[in-house]
Amino acid sequence: MSVKVIVTDMDGTFLNDAKTYNQPRFMAQYQELKKRGIKFVVASGNQYYQLISFFPELKDEISFVAENGALVYEHGKQLFHGELTRHESRIVIGELLKDKQLNFVACGLQSAYVSENAPEAFVALMAKHYHRLKPVKDYQEIDDVLFKFSLNLPDEQIPLVIDKLHVALDGIMK
16 A cells, blocks of 8 residues: 555644744655655645645645635645535624624635734734734624634633534534
């Protein structure tokens, strides 16, 4: 059995603690993979635009599974994107906005979106994962195809918030 594809996560796997990698070493290894007909795929929960920033010279050669699988590119061409209808997006946003303490990012094909009223620390944290991050006055006015929402919560709150959202958004998002 021969290797056909290598798939890697980025944070904590491919990247070091400084969020970089040895580019000359990788490029030499990548050239060897190409010679052997082995494909290289980046898989991450991060935004596509953030991921391609690590591989600008290879973005049209390798594949990317971004946004936890909600957006897939192969050789620079989009193969798949998840999609919420406008109605579904409004329901999700409405539910998330009920909790005034909850900060979130709405992820779309063109950009990710954060409230212009979000705390600076939250925006700074999200900017590390979303190279295209636009502030918005009103999430309901976003003109983009949305497919993911990113929340940042204290660990102890995660089970409660997940349970609450599963009930409220049953059939829309899992």
